[in-house]
Amino acid sequence: MSSSGFRLSARAKAAKASEIRELLKLVGKPSMISFAGGIPDPSLLGVDLVDAAVREIFSGPASAREALQYSTTEGFAPLRQWIAESMARKGIPAGLDNILITSGSQQGLDLIGRLMLDPGDTVLVSRPTYLGALQCLTAHGARFAQQDAPLAMDGVTPKLIYLIPDFANPSGDTMSERERLAALDRAEALDALVIEDAAYTDLRYEGENIAPIAALDIARCGGIDASRTLYCGTFSKTLSPGMRIGWICGPAALIHKLALLKQGADLHTATFNQRVIHHAAVAGFDTTVARARQTYRTRRDAMLSALERHAPPGVSWTRPDGGLFIWVTLPEGIDAAALLPLAIAQDVAFVPGGAFHADGTGRNTMRLSFSLCDAAQIEIGIYKLCTLIAKATQPRMQVG
Known part of the structure; x- marks a missing residue:
């Protein structure tokens, strides 16, 4: 049929x-x-890091059983701690309550769409922008407007601003610090949430690092729990796309809500994969x-x-x-x-x-x-x- x-x-x-x-x-x-x-x-x-991680995990019955068992929805605590330390080096102080492990950053986008969007809501995007984000947010009923369009939009009040500030997919463009601050100004004026897709941030091979939007946001508001940015990270472009390990970092109240939505979707990201990535990241990220x-x-x-x-x-x-x-x-x-x-x-x-x-x-x-x-x-x-x-x-x- x-x-x-x-x-x-x-x-x-x-x-x-x-x-x-x-x-x-x-x-x-x-x-x-x-x-x-x-x-x-x-x-x-x-590959070598993952091979060594698997051997380590299965070197004893206790660690092997834990890796094959259910886990918490928020994610493997040591992995979240490693991510928190990495985020801090980027100027984003975060605790475990600010981090949710996802099945790739694509699931992060889906969960944020489920959390924030009702059919007909508007999302501001760059032109061009990541096709996967357009597809994901469209599935939640989103309409799209250009990120730099005039603020007066026939009474439409966007809920989300989706940005890839570093080496964007597909354009390869990088937002300057001034552009990032302007995006935050706009988000505040619209009372909108910023999705910072940081899939490529670690792959800079020329020029100086620019502070993430989330870091600039925290510097303004005084702390991550008062910020309006959700930072979506991933190991897919660095250690392994096949392991499907990503994360969302943001205000604890939003992370809690996102965890509830994830619980209904898949209970948690694969325990074994999280542990492998943690071992690999510690050993040689x-x-x-x-x-x-x-x-x-x-x-x-x-x-x-x-x-x-x-x-x-x-x-x-x-x-x-x-x-x-x-x-x-x-x-x-x-x-x-x-x-x-x-x-x-x-x-x-x-x-x-x-x-x-x-x-x-x-x-x-x-x-x-x-x-x-x-x-x-x-x-x-x-x-x-x-x-x-x-x-x-x-x-x-x-x-x-």
Whole structure:
């Protein structure tokens, strides 16, 4: 029986497949040069650390049994303590009551959506912004407005402001301290909650660190429990995406409410996974991240250099100080989605930028990830892609 034969909820009927997830099904063949998924290089993940953690956990019957048992909804206390110490180094003093372990930061977004949004509520987002956030918050009935739109919005009062301040997915852009403070000003004026998605913050390989929005917020209000920022962190871009360990850090009253919602969703994040990540983080988080930063910087430089050499006139791109992405803007009238099948036919994949725009714009943009390709692959892939773009800009070959 097809799903159309059942009386589905309005939320289920509105659910759409992720363009990126569907695309990844097409790019698995060995010959494909993939600039598509924002996937960490598996050779840079904490494989040895995880192996040692598993051995340690199963070195004695007591620790093994505990790792295979139910746990508290808030999460494994030693892991939360390690996160609290890490947050403090970022200027965010937090106790265990301020931290909730989630099944990846994506669950964090979902829980915040469930906590804050009623159907029709407005969320301010950047343009472009993370597709997964648009999908998640749409499922909770959100409408979207541009973060820098005028405050007077026909009586609409946004409840949430969603931001990726460091090396954003998809643009690679980083907010300045002035922009972060302005976002807090706006949140206060609107009495809105800020979601700070910090998935890429640890992957800075150029420039000076900028204080997180949560740290600036706490400095203003005097303490985390008086702040209006929920910081969403994750180990997915550093130690392991497959372990699905993330966290939310924020005011204890909100963390308590989020824990109640999580309790109804999955009781708690997998105990075994939390313990493994804790062991791995203690043993070598900084070393693992330092190695990843160096590798990704080399690949970013290779992609920027290839774009400089091969991109036709009228094409522009971002120059990120960290993260995994470069955002390319094509001349007006060029449809990146129409270019995609032509690129895939030549064994090159990317993500069309329209999916990252809540308002349906951005069809002449694309996201390129350099995380999985070495310099030689990047050179070949960018050459092929730019050749297609150049053909598309010719009048008789116009796409879109």
